[in-house]
Amino acid sequence: MPIHQPGKVLLHHIPLKFVNDRVAGGGRKSVDLSIPLVPFIDFLIVLVVFLLMSFSASGELVAQQPSITMPDAANTQALEIAPIIAIDTRVVMLDGMRVADYSTLAQTANLDRIEQLVQNLETLKRNWTMLHPAQPFDGSLIIQADKEVDFRVIKKIMFSSAQAGYTNVSFAVNGTGGSGGGGGEGEGGGE
Amino acid sequence: MANIDTGGGHGSKKSVDQEIPLVPFIDLLLCCVMFLLVTAVWNQLARLNANQQQPGQPQAQDTPPPETTKLILQVQTSGYTLASTEGDRIPIPKNGDAYDQEELINKLQERRNLDQNRHDIIVAPEDGVRYEDIIHAMDIAVGEGFQNLTLSDGASML
Numbered sequence: 001m002p003i004h005q006p007g008k009v010l011l012h013h014i015p016l017k018f019v020n021d022r023v024a025g026g027g028r029k030s031v032d033l034s035i036p037l038v039p040f041i042d043f044l045i046v047l048v049v050f051l052l053m054s055f056s057a058s059g060e061l062v063a064q065q066p067s068i069t070m071p072d073a074a075n076t077q078a079l080e081i082a083p084i085i086a087i088d089t090r091v092v093m094l095d096g097m098r099v100a101d102y103s104t105l106a107q108t109a110n111l112d113r114i115e116q117l118v119q120n121l122e123t124l125k126r127n128w129t130m131l132h133p134a135q136p137f138d139g140s141l142i143i144q145a146d147k148e149v150d151f152r153v154i155k156k157i158m159f160s161s162a163q164a165g166y167t168n169v170s171f172a173v174n175g176t177g178g179s180g181g182g183g184g185e186g187e188g189g190g191e
Numbered sequence: 192m193a194n195i196d197t198g199g200g201h202g203s204k205k206s207v208d209q210e211i212p213l214v215p216f217i218d219l220l221l222c223c224v225m226f227l228l229v230t231a232v233w234n235q236l237a238r239l240n241a242n243q244q245q246p247g248q249p250q251a252q253d254t255p256p257p258e259t260t261k262l263i264l265q266v267q268t269s270g271y272t273l274a275s276t277e278g279d280r281i282p283i284p285k286n287g288d289a290y291d292q293e294e295l296i297n298k299l300q301e302r303r304n305l306d307q308n309r310h311d312i313i314v315a316p317e318d319g320v321r322y323e324d325i326i327h328a329m330d331i332a333v334g335e336g337f338q339n340l341t342l343s344d345g346a347s348m349l
Contacts (some may be wrong), residue, residue, distance in 0.1 A: 175235040
């Protein structure tokens, strides 16, 4: 597919030879160019194949948050749809809504119930039961925590989620191989 | 435009030369690339599954389960301890500042060899243990065949 140099447009009406030579670029190298189509198509096909290999039909079930560095694990399973509790070193959030402060939870070793978290989870459970009346509630929950988080905080969150009926807890990790890394599909508990 | 010339088509025969419409083909490829780039998921997120054994967990069954020996992996700030309800305890202290994961793998493999049908284990971290160390312990346990993993409070297991 060649790109042609446009014809003479400017100054072509001036009847002087040196002007015509200068305008026409006489004696100079041609500026016509052609795009090498075969390597271009090869490149596009390789790109499409690579992107198809890494394509995930279920999309991103858990968004990577900048304040959370998740640990790595190899023997993992695919993610499924469930409410997500995100814990970083400042705040605890349920599906993006703040439910507690990390520093408050990390202060004491007592197994305290996080009232806001329990209430929100019970609301989610009621919503799920209304939306799926024929299915049994499996109590799936995903905890997405920073790797520096203390188990003391995790323990309180698990206790509170168990109080709300969410006992099937999964921990979001960065998959480093294994059987089910990447976004999987599933019908879990949740929203 | 690209074409395929078979060299035939002489005489009264119909020409079998074919021309590939390159411009629509490139358009299609570019559309595919755009769509796949927009929908691409670059991070490989996954999950480690665990049941939880907590005081708040509702008891679904009326009759108590039969008493069996439970295998407990305690994750402490000083290292791992592989114990069971029979009373045996195998401490695996830290190797410097890091947990001795190789030794844990060896001990779990020994346990697996003793009872091939056992797939349950209770991981019991104590307060102060980092989440990353718990995940590594759980990952090793699942990797050694203990898929039925329960997470519990280490303090209640002592």
